[in-house]
Amino acid sequence: MILRSNIKYCENQRKHTLEEAQYLDWNNSNHILNKAYEAGLFVLIIGPKGTGKTSLVRDFAKKKNVNLESINFSLRTRESHLVGTKTLTDGTVSFDEGLLIKSMRNGDMLYLDEINSAEADVLLRLDEALDDRRQIALKESTGEIVKAKDNWFVVATINPLTHSGTKELPPQLLSRFPVRIRLEYPPEDIELEIVKKHVSGNYESEIIQAIKLANTLRQAAAVEELFYSPSLRETIAFGKLLDKGMSPKEVADIVFGNVYTQWGNIEYQKVRDIITSMFGN
Numbered sequence: 423m424i425l426r427s428n429i430k431y432c433e434n435q436r437k438h439t440l441e442e443a444q445y446l447d448w449n450n451s452n453h454i455l456n457k458a459y460e461a462g463l464f465v466l467i468i469g470p471k472g473t474g475k476t477s478l479v480r481d482f483a484k485k486k487n488v489n490l491e492s493i494n495f496s497l498r499t500r501e502s503h504l505v506g507t508k509t510l511t512d513g514t515v516s517f518d519e520g521l522l523i524k525s526m527r528n529g530d531m532l533y534l535d536e537i538n539s540a541e542a543d544v545l546l547r548l549d550e551a552l553d554d555r556r557q558i559a560l561k562e563s564t565g566e567i568v569k570a571k572d573n574w575f576v577v578a579t580i581n582p583l584t585h586s587g588t589k590e591l592p593p594q595l596l597s598r599f600p601v602r603i604r605l606e607y608p609p610e611d612i613e614l615e616i617v618k619k620h621v622s623g624n625y626e627s628e629i630i631q632a633i634k635l636a637n638t639l640r641q642a643a644a645v646e647e648l649f650y651s652p653s654l655r656e657t658i659a660f661g662k663l664l665d666k667g668m669s670p671k672e673v674a675d676i677v678f679g680n681v682y683t684q685w686g687n688i689e690y691q692k693v694r695d696i697i698t699s700m701f702g703n
Contacts (some may be wrong), residue, residue: 428679444619445474445481448612451523451603455482456578458601464552464576466599473605473651474616475579480532484702491525492533495540501547505562517563522551525559529571534578538588545595552576552598607640613657621661628670632660635678635700639693649685652678 447453450469458465467475483490495504503570504522508515525532525682537545540601556570578599581588608616614626621629636652643651656677663673674697681691 430442430514431621433621446612446619447478447481448608448616449605451478451605452482452485454601454603456486459575460646462572462575463601464578464599465603466596467577467579467603467605468582469605470582470593470607470651470653472655473607474654475605476533476535477684478605479577482577482619482654483531483533486531489528491521491530491532492535493521494535495537497539497541499540499544501544502542502562504544504547505558505560505699508562517560518564522548523558523560523568526551526556526568526574529573529624531575531577534576536581536588537578538580538591542592545592549592549595549598551627552595580618607637609655610634610637613654616654617657618660621665623665625661625664625670628664629657629661631700632674633657635674635697638696639678649689650681671697671703674701 425468443510456463469475480490493499502520504520506517506519506523509518517529522532524530534548537548542550547558551570556574560566560568576599607613610630610633613636614629617629617633618626631659636657639648640651642648660673660677663677664670666675675694679690679693679697682693
């Protein structure tokens with residue numbers, strides 16, 4: 423009975439460890455973030471989807487033990503999401519402050535995810551808060567000037583302009599982020615170590631093959647031979663499904679192949695042929 427309890431405890435500990443897999447800082451980005459934080463300089467992280475931009479930011483906030491507020495930008499993001507909005511409760515009008523204002527007041531770390539997906543009016547309002555004065559006027563409410571605490575720290579991410587829905591950032595907004603980190607897909611040996619942090623079984627050779635497949639598809643997408651470039655999320659998903667007892671070929675089809683069906687059978691078959699050549703029938 424004691425032995426079974428110990429085994430169950432170890433399994434639970436292993437599961438917890440996998441779920442809380444530590445970020446692998448393979449290109450020293452945490453060091454750059456830390457120096458920028460100490461200098462009071464805002465940071466822009468540039469790179470394609472699924473390269474670990476969000477994981478990097480969360481890992482840094484955890485290491486610094488600071489509160490992290492996040493805003494994910496899209497075409498539907500409005501000024502009210504940043505600044506706040508008036509509400510009517512039991513006949514009383516009040517103003518609910520947005521995450522931008524809350525983070526400035528509290529001196530939190532603010533994460534602006536995919537900032538180059540936002541509309542121009544939203545970026546213009548954000549620019550007001552990000553200039554050297556670090557303040558913004560609450561014109562939607564009392565007109566109060568909210569000035570950020572000295573330890574307020576902002577990190578933004580952008581996807582390359584080749585990604586759907588992205589736009590070129592105005593030069594004045596780019597200048598608000600003088601520290602820039604370029605985050606690309608890691609080398610194959612590093613990607614292997616990242617994936618292994620998320621799986622419990624020993625599938626090293628299969629994962630290496632999946633990473634080679636992912637890089638083949640990424641390279642084809644980079645020269646516009648394919649419409650989609652798989653991310654680190656896909657190689658991690660590959661390893662996790664192997665953990666569930668699925669075969670490598672089946673997982674490769676599900677994770678890497680099937681997504682291409684949305685661009686038609688020719689695109690899909692092109693990728694299926696690559697998968698078959700690497701994993702067999």
